[in-house]
Amino acid sequence: xxxxxxxxxxxxxxxxxxxxxxxxxxxxxxxxxxxxxxxxxxxxxxxxxxxxxxxxxxxxxxxxxxxxxxxxxxxxxxxxxxxxxxxxxxxxxxxxxxxxxxxxxxxxxxxxxxxxxxxxxxxxxxxxxxxxxxxxxxxxxxxxxxxxxxxxxxxxxxxxxxxxxxxxxxxxxxxxxxxxxxxxxxxxxxxxxxxxxxxxxxxxxxxxxxxxxxxxxxxxxxxxxxxxxxxxxxxxxxxxxxxxxxxxxxxxxxxxxxxxxxxxxxxxxxxxxxxxxxxxxxxxxxxxxxxxxxxxxxxxxxxxxxxxxxxxxxxxxxxxxxxxxxxxxxxxxxxxxxxxxxxxxxxxxxxxxxxxxxxxxxxxxxxx
Amino acid sequence: xxxxxxxxxxxxxxxxxxxxxxxxxxxxxxxxxxxxxxxxxxxxxxxxxxxxxxxxxxxxxxxxxxxxxxxxxxxxxxxxxxxxxxxxxxxxxxxxxxxxxxxxxxxxxxxxxxxxxxxxxxxxxxxxxxxxxxxxxxxxxxxxxxxxxxxxxxxxxxxxxxxxxxxxxxxxxxxxxxxxxxxxxxxxxxxxxxxxxxxxxxxxxxxxxxxxxxxxxxxxxxxxxxxxxxxxxxxxxxxxxxxxxxxxxxxxxxxxxxxxxxxxxxxxxxxxxxxxxxxxxxxxxxxx
Numbered sequence: 034x035x036x037x038x039x040x041x042x043x044x045x046x047x048x049x050x051x052x053x054x055x056x057x058x059x060x061x062x063x064x065x066x067x068x069x070x071x072x073x074x075x076x077x078x079x080x081x082x083x084x085x086x087x088x089x090x091x092x093x094x095x096x097x098x099x100x101x102x103x104x105x106x107x108x109x110x111x112x113x114x115x116x117x118x119x120x121x122x123x124x125x126x127x128x129x130x131x132x133x134x135x136x137x138x139x140x141x142x143x144x145x146x147x148x149x150x151x152x153x154x155x156x157x158x159x160x161x162x163x164x165x166x167x168x169x170x171x172x173x174x175x176x177x178x179x180x181x182x183x184x185x186x187x188x189x190x191x192x193x194x195x196x197x198x199x200x201x202x203x204x205x206x207x208x209x210x211x212x213x214x215x216x217x218x219x220x221x222x223x224x225x226x227x228x229x230x231x232x233x234x235x236x237x238x239x240x241x242x243x244x245x246x247x248x249x250x251x252x253x254x255x256x257x258x259x260x261x262x263x264x265x266x267x268x269x270x271x272x273x274x275x276x277x278x279x280x281x282x283x284x285x286x287x288x289x290x291x292x293x294x295x296x297x298x299x300x301x302x303x304x305x306x307x308x309x310x311x312x313x314x315x316x317x318x319x320x321x322x323x324x325x326x327x328x329x330x331x332x333x334x335x336x337x338x339x340x341x342x343x344x345x346x347x348x349x350x351x352x353x354x355x356x357x358x359x360x361x362x363x364x365x366x367x368x369x370x371x372x373x374x375x376x377x378x379x380x381x382x383x384x385x386x387x388x389x390x391x392x393x394x395x396x397x398x399x400x401x
Numbered sequence: 402x403x404x405x406x407x408x409x410x411x412x413x414x415x416x417x418x419x420x421x422x423x424x425x426x427x428x429x430x431x432x433x434x435x436x437x438x439x440x441x442x443x444x445x446x447x448x449x450x451x452x453x454x455x456x457x458x459x460x461x462x463x464x465x466x467x468x469x470x471x472x473x474x475x476x477x478x479x480x481x482x483x484x485x486x487x488x489x490x491x492x493x494x495x496x497x498x499x500x501x502x503x504x505x506x507x508x509x510x511x512x513x514x515x516x517x518x519x520x521x522x523x524x525x526x527x528x529x530x531x532x533x534x535x536x537x538x539x540x541x542x543x544x545x546x547x548x549x550x551x552x553x554x555x556x557x558x559x560x561x562x563x564x565x566x567x568x569x570x571x572x573x574x575x576x577x578x579x580x581x582x583x584x585x586x587x588x589x590x591x592x593x594x595x596x597x598x599x600x601x602x603x604x605x606x607x608x609x610x611x612x613x614x615x616x617x618x619x620x621x622x623x624x625x626x627x628x629x630x631x632x633x634x635x636x637x638x639x640x641x642x643x644x645x646x647x648x649x650x651x652x653x654x655x656x657x658x659x660x661x662x663x664x665x666x667x668x669x670x671x672x673x674x675x676x677x678x679x680x681x682x683x684x685x686x687x688x689x
Contacts, residue, residue, distance in 0.1 A: 085583050105586040112587050118580035122602040135589030179588070 345371025501566025
């Protein structure tokens with residue numbers, strides 16, 4: 034069994050609180066992602082689970098055992114560090130062998146497992162070289178190999194792609210998914226990059242200020258973020274968060290966010306008129322052109338174009354541009370459409386009320 | 402990575418200019434080495450001779466010569482003095498490195514409350530010229546009977562080298578990536594193994610540099626050696642000074658031969674460790 038349970042874990046460094054009541058569970062064989070910005074406490078969480086960090090409070094159970102105060106050595110976990118942390122004075126072969134030597138595995142078995150791992154990661158040609166002579170991608174694979182060679186029950190990954198270039202990140206993402214499928218290992222992966230979390234994680238725990246604020250599948254996180262924080266973190270370009278107010282419209286309530294009234298999605302109709310809101314709208318949910326069958330059409334002005342190759346991101350301004358506090362939002366269109374829209378041009382876009390996410394104006398918590 | 406540069410790109414003019422400047426700095430050493438091969442007449446000739454018939458007599462005299470008191474030529478004590486210099490410097494610098502490295506690791510990885518204050522206090526012991534503390538140290542040595550013994554001078558030099566060793570070696574430990582140590586712990590290494598098997602091998606170049614710097618300082622030390630060594634434990638700098646007096650005036654050839662021989666061990670050590678030395682002094686200045 035390789036079930037991990039983290040209960041109410043806190044960690045303070047002097048006056049700084051790194052973890053503040055962190056709780057979550059990882060199922061056996063799961064690929065679990067911790068997503069959050071750099072100060073959210075992801076690294077501290079992984080280090081606490083590994084035993085590298087003492088807890089100020091809380092409990093960590095792993096594989097049916099309370100490991101809260103157990104020594105680092107012998108927890109049956111391995112970790113891949115952001116800096117790879119290879120032993121610079123040892124060759125790749127010696128780096129691989131290091132964890133096995135500590136366990137007093139016999140020489141023949143070490144040789145066999147080194148061969149196995151270097152084949153799995155395709156690094157056989159580097160075995161007799163020192164890490165410093167290898168490329169970033171190779172170093173990354175050596176770090177993975179050194180972690181896997183002990184056949185750990187849990188693999189902790191601390192932003193392992195941060196130090197790689199864009200192309201390698203893409204390849205290595207696929208590599209991690211392949212390894213997870215082939216080895217069926219429990220993996221806990223910390224990342225500040227929502228794309229990594231969404232593409233790899235079976236479940237994602239979104240972190241903020243030393244605690245988990247929402248745990249869900251990637252799909253559910255994207256479709257129903259718990260609050261404006263999660264909404265802003267998941268999805269790229271980030272969800273537009275616009276100020277809104279509930280007004281009495283014809284035939285019911287509507288949300289006015291500077292655009293004119295938009296009929297509320299059903300289910301949110303119990304909001305009192307005059308309630309201040311934050312209205313979330315994914316850039317992908319704004320459609321180009323007039324389409325009264327699908328929603329409400331609004332006028333907008335394109336004030337910036339960012340062509341990304343396959344798609345173009347348009348920065349829109351709703352309402353009078355001269356007016357103070359014009360509402361701005363991003364939308365995404367296909368490249369061939371974007372190419373036809375010069376900056377400064379007026380366009381019509383359609384917004385489906387069902388695509389609106391409503392959040393409480395002060396707390397940011399999801400309303401519907 | 403540094404861009405590779407053509408060898409000799411600076412051109413002949415600049416190379417020659419640099420060579421001239423170097424020669425000015427190197428001149429005293431060159432002069433001494435040349436003098437070591439001169440006869441007494443050549444050594445004192447005015448104007449100085451650059452071309453002369455070299456003689457080995459001075460070197461023979463270092464180890465085997467007539468003295469006014471003893472009359473016939475006999476062996477000198479210089480083999481002992483050279484042994485003393487090598488033994489005393491080598492042992493005390495090695496001791497200082499061992500103790501300094503342990504202390505530096507502790508300061509770097511297990512900081513005390515007020516760590517910087519402790520480090521500062523350690524440094525203050527080297528802030529004044531050593532001569533300031535010579536009287537108390539002399540009295541302490543007399544009281545403990547350490548005066549004139551190997552242990553006495555070795556312990557003193559060790560104490561002199563420790564602050565410098567701690568500071569230098571600590572900076573090397575500070576430069577290391579702590580995640581590598583955590584990786585070793587997760588791989589099953591205990592703290593002893595983290596230190597000996599992971600941290601220490603990474604700073605070998607730095608230790609070599611520290612060793613050479615310490616050795617040069619200790620090798621040349623004169624003042625304390627003069628006061629605190631005895632007949633049996635006398636080091637070369639002291640013995641050298643003692644050959645300067647005498648009824649026949651200063652024998653410059655002999656003195657130069659001693660100095661030349663005195664340069665050899667330190668030259669060999671530095672030469673052997675030069676690659677490590679360069680890596681040691683540039684430690685941390687190169688992006689990892």
